[in-house]
Amino acid sequence: MKIVRRDLFATLVVAVLGTATLAWGSDGFSAFTAETARRQQVLRAPRALPTAVLEDQDGRRLTLQDFAGKRVVVEFIYTRCDSVCLTLGTAFRQIHQRLPEAARDSDIVLLSISFDPQRDDPAALRSYAGRFGADGESWRVVRPLASDDLPALLAAFGVVVIPNALGGFEHNAALHLVGRDGRLSEIRDLAAVDAFLADLEART
Amino acid sequence: MNARYWLALRRKPGMFPALLALWGLLALPPVRYWLEASMTRHMIVQMPLLVAIGSALAHSLSRQQRCRIVAAAGGPLALLTLASFASTYWMMPRALDLAVASGAADAVKFVTLPLLVGLPLALAWRPLGVLGRGFVWTNLISMLVFIGWLYIAAPLRVCNSYLVDDQARAGWWMVYAAAGIFATWLGALFVGKPPATVDTPCAAGYPAI
Numbered sequence: 001m002k003i004v005r006r007d008l009f010a011t012l013v014v015a016v017l018g019t020a021t022l023a024w025g026s027d028g029f030s031a032f033t034a035e036t037a038r039r040q041q042v043l044r045a046p047r048a049l050p051t052a053v054l055e056d057q058d059g060r061r062l063t064l065q066d067f068a069g070k071r072v073v074v075e076f077i078y079t080r081c082d083s084v085c086l087t088l089g090t091a092f093r094q095i096h097q098r099l100p101e102a103a104r105d106s107d108i109v110l111l112s113i114s115f116d117p118q119r120d121d122p123a124a125l126r127s128y129a130g131r132f133g134a135d136g137e138s139w140r141v142v143r144p145l146a147s148d149d150l151p152a153l154l155a156a157f158g159v160v161v162i163p164n165a166l167g168g169f170e171h172n173a174a175l176h177l178v179g180r181d182g183r184l185s186e187i188r189d190l191a192a193v194d195a196f197l198a199d200l201e202a203r204t
Numbered sequence: 205m206n207a208r209y210w211l212a213l214r215r216k217p218g219m220f221p222a223l224l225a226l227w228g229l230l231a232l233p234p235v236r237y238w239l240e241a242s243m244t245r246h247m248i249v250q251m252p253l254l255v256a257i258g259s260a261l262a263h264s265l266s267r268q269q270r271c272r273i274v275a276a277a278g279g280p281l282a283l284l285t286l287a288s289f290a291s292t293y294w295m296m297p298r299a300l301d302l303a304v305a306s307g308a309a310d311a312v313k314f315v316t317l318p319l320l321v322g323l324p325l326a327l328a329w330r331p332l333g334v335l336g337r338g339f340v341w342t343n344l345i346s347m348l349v350f351i352g353w354l355y356i357a358a359p360l361r362v363c364n365s366y367l368v369d370d371q372a373r374a375g376w377w378m379v380y381a382a383a384g385i386f387a388t389w390l391g392a393l394f395v396g397k398p399p400a401t402v403d404t405p406c407a408a409g410y411p412a413i
């Protein structure tokens with residue numbers, strides 16, 4: 001009997017510790033995928049972003065920090081993409097079109113960042129801009145210039161890019177909001193354009 | 205050699221160096237990267253092998269060593285519970301992503317899958333009895349089918365590190381594995397003979413390990 005009781009007690013201890021570990025590993029049973037975890041972490045603690053020199057569709061240089069005081073909506077793209085990126089580009093176009101005119105000029109900037117800088121030269125970026133109606137001012141299409149800036153940028157945003165069999169890439173595409181303080185403060189699903197716009201309006 | 209032979213815990217002391225070598229081989233960076241580059245190879249090949257190494261480690265221990273571990277852990281039920289929780293953790297897509305993204309997390313996986321899943325499961329195996337083992341098998345089979353079906357049907361990737369068609373392929377392999385395990389288990393139930401030798405219990409009132 002003593003042996004059985006010992007086993008039951010040990011089982012209880014293991015179950016408590018095991019449940020605690022699972023809770024720790026899933027942020028209190030709320031995030032079972034890395035993508036959910038990334039979105040929740042950013043909401044809880046907005047993330048500082050690295051200074052990366054970017055080049056836009058007209059060859060102009062800029063950094064994310066140039067937009068301090070404004071809000072920046074960021075998507076990650078590669079211009080040859082024609083699957084999920086169509087959704088992404090369309091979502092971005094919707095956001096751009098539905099922003100109030102005043103906000104578009106002075107308050108909110110849209111940035112499409114290419115993670116394929118070798119192929120995406122300014123000409124490629126320009127053609128992407130043309131395809132989706134980016135005006136090159138309030139919506140700019142850019143690529144990181146230095147080769148080691150890209151991994152830092154992707155890591156800070158939590159974007160994972162993996163090559164697929166067709167010579168393209170798959171990546172966790174989403175809408176990213178960088179706040180006025182230059183920190184990544186919200187990540188939303190591509191399909192959640194309405195909610196994203198509502199948030200933009202609510203958080204001034 | 206009947207299937208039951210593999211289910212019963214027999215002492216195979218010479219296995220330890222071979223196990224260590226296999227573990228080392230899996231941990232070699234080129235092998236590790238190659239296996240983890242695909243969700244199918246990661247989940248269907250590497251992780252089950254790590255569990256099998258732990259279980260084989262239990263087989264290579266002496267009876268005294270096995271008894272000591274079971275006694276220290278509290279008993280077979282505690283060991284089974286430990287294996288369930290540890291394997292559940294590594295079943296989370298997020299844990300899989302973390303193992304790919306972080307070397308430290310992968311190291312934890314390389315230690316915990318053998319020592320906290322394979323080893324305790326093998327030590328708890330005999331005392332579990334036919335019913336307890338049936339519970340483990342049916343749980344494993346239903347979980348494989350459920351997650352496999354989810355991976356096949358999910359239009360979205362559950363892991364940021366893996367392609368969506370790789371995810372579907374891993375799902376199919378889970379279903380195949382479930383079918384294979386079911387067939388083997390059923391076969392062992394009908395075809396197998398009881399193990400020839402039964403060890404004496406570790407202590408009075410204790411089931412044989």
